Amino acid sequence: MNSAFDAAAIRARAEAAITVALEVGRETARSRRVSNPGMLAVENKGLQDFVTVADRKAEQAIRDGLISRFPGDSFMGEESGGLSGGTGTWVVDPIDGTTNYIRGFRHWGISIAFVADDRVEVGVVYDAAEDKVFHAVRGGGAFKDRLAIHAAATTDPANALVILGHSRKTSFDDYLALSRRLHERGMDYRRMGAAAIDLVRVAEGAADLYYERQLNAWDMLAGALIAAEAGATVVMPPVERLLAQGGPVIAHSPGLADEFAFILDIEGLAPVTR
Template identity: 35%
Template sequence: MSDAAILCRFEAARSIVRDAADLAMAMRPPPGGPSGKQKSAQDWLTEADGAVEALISERIGALFPEDGFQGEEEGRTRTGRLRWVVDPIDGTSNYARGRSRWCVSLGLMDGDQPVAGIIQAPALHETYTAVRGHGAFLNGRPIKASPVTDTRSAMVEMGWSNKVPDGIYAAKMAAILELGAMPRSGGSGALALADVACGRLDGYLEMVINLWDVAAALVLLEETGARFSPFLRDGGLDRGITLLATAPGIATDLAVALAVPLD
């Protein structure tokens, strides 16, 4: 697909994501105990998930009816060479408690290749954007991956999932600590990957993560010089698999310690 066609869609999508983020903010539960339906351990579904996804799907469909669409909640509802992939509320466990670390994530794929992404975290007043070959930005300012080269000064996040046995999680976290890195866990895979892209984090590991969580973030990582494991090549288009994203200066050390190959 031509660069012009992708840029046209990207500009339209920015407005759509803003409206979707406004809707999510309006529906956000107040601070307190979790609100919504619990699908499994620590896995929540709120009314906003469906409403935000429906808004994006309808607006994208009206503007670009020839494009495919895939959402976390409804799956693939339309097919096309260009495909939009949305996580309406990434970080739902945070959102359901009225916390601020969550986002609306929308990626555009040309075939199997991510070409544009928008991650908007309205409660944090932050928007990440990227188009392949055109750089990546946070609130309009260029970003790049961290320059850190020593794991003893690195900050590394690991996502938690009920799909990962406790022993594996503990072993990977122990490997991070053995490197001298400072561990973190924030509850939003898309925002963690965006943090690697802008240098707030030096690494992020998620043992089981899905395409809708990463479609927008992969473009950010690529445009900012971060390195990451071959998620798309190794099956991430169809199922949840492992993803490691890292600052280039500690990529080898982190990949070896965590036993996750990079590209």
């Protein structure tokens, strides 16, 4: 571990992130409940990339809550930007699944990761659908509202449930080809639109695979750590590359490794052991 952060310092950041995620998550959910969807102020930033007043308000609240406690840390947010620092950096998506949030589809959440020395040390995800917080500290297991969670023990592909992500920045033909291959193997699949929540579904054993070809770091880092600490196989590029340009992520039940090896071939990645 980076010498600047001992176990107590990392734990303190995890506890702060849990508190902030729950507070901001509940306030963001309350704001959505009392808002007329037609009255939400929305700016179109591009394909599948919406900003609402709620996004900016949530990110500012998360920043204030974390940096007030740890003023020496850096902050990288989806809305406000920022760069990873030389010590530790918070990497935050204030509303992962913004389109879902806008439309009132409750599959959205808040993603908070803490990165030090090019490793994800803390991952915290607020799940709006259940009003619960998932969290993990590297090497310490994964939890949902403080109760330990584990990836599914599925070994038969006919029993597998898969969640796929897709961005218009990547090939739809490739997405269709992957869907067809999973279908031919007897697997059921979904597309839900919130990577952090999809990853914690793998962590808690509700799904057996999450894969998306191009994500930003703030979408995936927290959920990827939680899934890995829950015993899922998680494969992604190095953290420094993800912080700079994003990339793919694969998280799956360990008993289905052979079924999903072809995705690693597509991405040219190799499994990374914890």
